[in-house]
Amino acid sequence: MAYASALLRNPAQTYREIDLAGRTANADGPALVSLLYEELIQALRVAAWAAERGQHETRSERVTRAIAILFALEANLDFEKGGEVSTTLARLYAGARGEVIRASIGRDGAPFRMVADNLSEIAAAWAQARAA
Numbered sequence: 405m406a407y408a409s410a411l412l413r414n415p416a417q418t419y420r421e422i423d424l425a426g427r428t429a430n431a432d433g434p435a436l437v438s439l440l441y442e443e444l445i446q447a448l449r450v451a452a453w454a455a456e457r458g459q460h461e462t463r464s465e466r467v468t469r470a471i472a473i474l475f476a477l478e479a480n481l482d483f484e485k486g487g488e489v490s491t492t493l494a495r496l497y498a499g500a501r502g503e504v505i506r507a508s509i510g511r512d513g514a515p516f517r518m519v520a521d522n523l524s525e526i527a528a529a530w531a532q533a534r535a536a
Contacts, residue, residue: 434534437477441527444473448504448520452513467508474501496526 447470454463478497481490500519507515 434530437480438527438531438534440473440477441523441530444470444477445520445524445527447473448516448523451504451508452516452520455507455511455516456513458511463508467504470504471501474504493526496522 447466451463451466451470454460454466474497478494481494483490483494486493500523503515503519507519
């Protein structure tokens with residue numbers, strides 16, 4: 405089993421992957437978007453922490469994850485149904501990717517945190533819209 409061999413290499417990461425797999429297994433589209441925001445914000449906050457501590461490998465892994473999630477969020481926008489909101493989100497995601505890429509070469513965690521804070525507001529609005 406893949407999880408068993410991975411568990412020996414990195415137990416914390418393996419448990420996190422199992423948790424994420426369990427949460428996504430029965431989630432609908434809107435719930436998956438919420439999970440993507442959660443994972444994205446966490447990746448950016450860890451990238452900030454790693455950048456400030458010179459943890460280049462961790463920063464690189466989290467930056468890669470954040471960029472992949474931003475691409476996934478943008479790729480799944482429905483421009484026909486979403487109209488101007490989808491266009492605005494596409495611009496936001498592209499801008500966030502640019503900020504993350506620029507921040508990825510430095511040791512300053514502030515740009516990662518700024519993007520995470522901005523996306524936290526979007527995530528909160530998404531959660532509020534889902535609850536309505």
